Amino acid sequence: MAKKLVAVVKLQLPAGKATPAPPVGPALGQYGINIMGFVKEYNEKTSSQAGSIVPVEITIYSDRSFQVKLLTPPAADLLRKAAGAPKGSGTPNRTTAGQITRAQLRQIAQQKLPDMNALDVEGAEKIIAGTARSMGIKIVD
Amino acid sequence: MTWLELSVQVDNEAVESVSELLARYGYNGGVVAEPAWIPGDEGPEFSYDPNRPVTLRTYIPLDPQAEDVRQRLEQALWHFNQIRPLGPLQARHLEEEDWANAWKQHYSIMRVGQRTVIVPSWLEYSPTPDDVVIALDPGMAFGTGLHPTTQLCLRLLERYAQPGLRTLDLGTGSGILAIAAAKLGAGPVLAIDNDPVAAQVAAENVRINQIDHVVTAGTGSLGAGQHMGHWLSGDFGEEHSADASTPPTTPQFNLIAANLIAKVLVILANDLAAALVPGGILISSGIIDTKEADVVTAFEAAGLRQLERHVEGEWLALVHTR
Numbered sequence: 001m002a003k004k005l006v007a008v009v010k011l012q013l014p015a016g017k018a019t020p021a022p023p024v025g026p027a028l029g030q031y032g033i034n035i036m037g038f039v040k041e042y043n044e045k046t047s048s049q050a051g052s053i054v055p056v057e058i059t060i061y062s063d064r065s066f067q068v069k070l071l072t073p074p075a076a077d078l079l080r081k082a083a084g085a086p087k088g089s090g091t092p093n094r095t096t097a098g099q100i101t102r103a104q105l106r107q108i109a110q111q112k113l114p115d116m117n118a119l120d121v122e123g124a125e126k127i128i129a130g131t132a133r134s135m136g137i138k139i140v141d
Numbered sequence: 142m143t144w145l146e147l148s149v150q151v152d153n154e155a156v157e158s159v160s161e162l163l164a165r166y167g168y169n170g171g172v173v174a175e176p177a178w179i180p181g182d183e184g185p186e187f188s189y190d191p192n193r194p195v196t197l198r199t200y201i202p203l204d205p206q207a208e209d210v211r212q213r214l215e216q217a218l219w220h221f222n223q224i225r226p227l228g229p230l231q232a233r234h235l236e237e238e239d240w241a242n243a244w245k246q247h248y249s250i251m252r253v254g255q256r257t258v259i260v261p262s263w264l265e266y267s268p269t270p271d272d273v274v275i276a277l278d279p280g281m282a283f284g285t286g287l288h289p290t291t292q293l294c295l296r297l298l299e300r301y302a303q304p305g306l307r308t309l310d311l312g313t314g315s316g317i318l319a320i321a322a323a324k325l326g327a328g329p330v331l332a333i334d335n336d337p338v339a340a341q342v343a344a345e346n347v348r349i350n351q352i353d354h355v356v357t358a359g360t361g362s363l364g365a366g367q368h369m370g371h372w373l374s375g376d377f378g379e380e381h382s383a384d385a386s387t388p389p390t391t392p393q394f395n396l397i398a399a400n401l402i403a404k405v406l407v408i409l410a411n412d413l414a415a416a417l418v419p420g421g422i423l424i425s426s427g428i429i430d431t432k433e434a435d436v437v438t439a440f441e442a443a444g445l446r447q448l449e450r451h452v453e454g455e456w457l458a459l460v461h462t463r
Contacts, residue, residue: 005187010174012160022144022200022235023171029240032247036283036314044402044429053170059187064247064287076161088161090216093223117153117191127154134158134224 004062007031012074015046015054031060041068053077071115075131078108089136099138105129143203144168144235147214150194150228159197159221166214167199174198194228203234251286254296257321259286262349273299273324276349277317282334282342284314284400290426293451293458294318294400297424301460302327306395309333309416311366312405312427316343316358318398323355327396333361335369364390364412366405390415397423403432410439417463422448426458433457 009027018024020035028035038058045068046054055071076088083098100108109124118124129139147167151159153176160172177193180186201210215230250266251259260266262278279285286292298318302308302325310319310332319332332347334340337360344358362369390412397417399406406413406425417423423445428436430452437447440461449460 005178005180008176008178008187008189010176012164012170012172012174014170017169019169020241022146022168023173023198025237026144026146026200026235026240027173027198029243032244034244034248034279034285034287035241036279037285037288040283040288040402040427044427047402047404053164064244074160075157080161087165088158091220093220117189128157130154130225131157134155134221135161 003065005059006062007060009058009060010055010071011058012053012055013042013046015049015052016043017050018042018046028058028060028066032064033060033066034064038066038068045070072112075108075112075128076135078111079128079132079135079137082108083137085137088134092134092136095136096138097136099140100132102139102141105132105139142237144200144237145203145207145211146198146200146233146235147211148196148198148231149218150196152194152225153191155221155225155227156195156197159218159227162214162217162221163197163199166201166210168201172197172199200235248285248287253286253292254299256299257295259317262346273321275317275320275324277315277320277346278342278349279315279317279346280338280342282315282336282339284317286317289453289456290400290428290458291317293453293456294398294424294426295321297449297451297458297460298322298325298398301396301422301424303396304328307393307418308396308398309363309394311363311397311399311409311413312401313343313358314339314400316346316356318400319343319356319358320346320350320352322396322398323352324350328355330356331394332356332358333363335360335362335366363409363416366409366412369405369408392416392418392421394418395421397421399423400426402427403429403436406436407439410436410443410445414440414443414445414463417445419463421462423461423463424458425461426456428457428459430455430457 018039057069059067082100082104085098089095089097113124163172164170175196177190178187256273258272262276268274298321302322304326306327308322308327308330313332313334319330323330340360347356445461451458
């Protein structure tokens with residue numbers, strides 16, 4: 001009999017530097033999986049990307065075993081880097097944090113496509129343009 | 142310790158940008174997303190449901206600044222809400238014990254290898270004569286017996302831990318491997334970890350198993366490892382690796398168990414080799430398959446000869462001798 005899936009949790013963490021403190025502890029402890037087991041596995045898999053945020057998808061099964069899958073960097077991170085902006089705008093409805101070109105948008109969409117709920121790169125572009133807008137990052141031609 | 146959990150429900154397309162916002166305020170930049178998913182036909186298969194909202198959470202320590210942080214985040218979300226609708230920001234207090242011990246109710250008696258039985262220290266167990274029972278409360282240390290690397294090491298110890306062998310468990314975590322070695326007859330056993338929390342947990346587990354006379358648990362490392370920080374800190378002390386002030390390691394162990402990570406095994410290759418008596422056995426694990434070559438090369442260069450290689454999922458355990 002195939003084991004049953006009980007939860008899917010995504011975490012955004014600094015590569016190689018996960019600890020059992022929040023958010024890892026509360027996010028995973030409630031499902032009965034061993035927190036240090038996850039921390040060790042995550043840090044080992046991401047140690048070469050230190051300095052970046054590496055999101056991870058954890059699937060948890062009924063026997064308390066779990067699988068760890070690393071995901072592409074957050075779109076927000078890629079947008080910030082492309083725009084050369086240290087952070088998004090805190091008031092995206094009023095102030096802009098930076099700008100990127102359509103070509104940069106397409107590049108980010110292509111990189112993110114495998115992890116997105118988009119059918120094609122155009123769909124991914126639309127979602128990422130939305131993210132850019134809500135961070136106060138303008139898209140220019 | 143008390144934490145403040147802040148959560149907000151957002152639609153799928155807002156996940157990335159609101160996560161970015163939460164990461165700015167949350168502890169360690171961490172954000173949790175719980176997306177809605179739909180089970181597939183086969184047990185572990187699933188797909189995401191893009192039409193249902195996603196709950197995002199972040200955590201901040203509940204200190205005098207916490208309320209200020211919450212208000213700033215609420216303001217940032219208000220601005221965001223002008224562009225794209227969001228749920229309200231929810232806050233609740235969370236005690237560390239709530240999650241630190243939550244996994245315990247699912248941790249049960251477990252058989253590993255031929256004879257080893259891991260028994261959570263709060264449960265009763267009637268062993269059969271052949272059982273090697275390890276009573277364990279791993280607390281916040283690594284080594285519950287559930288992780289593939291620990292299981293690989295336990296199986297190998299069943300074969301290699303013989304009476305009279307001077308044994309070192311380097312990076313002992315919960316003490317599980319040191320205790321297994323001692324219960325299988327090896328000894329004296331030295332169980333060390335450079336994480337003081339782990340060293341304390343290990344000492345407590347040694348006491349629960351009533352093998353204080355065989356196992357010494359404490360804080361420490363080997364050779365270049367003495368300059369390393371906690372493995373969670375990412376401080377591998379490389380700038381000291383050629384430091385002549387590191388006392389030379391003398392060959393004194395017949396058996397070494399080192400369930401670490403590949404990078405640390407590479408840095409410690411020479412020290413591990415030097416700590417082993419000729420003909421001694423080194424069991425190393427915590428090696429992820431993509432980094433196997435690094436460890437194999439470093440061990441070879443340190444004069445170690447590979448005897449065995451075991452795989453479970455993406456993880457490996459190796460047996461070397463010198």
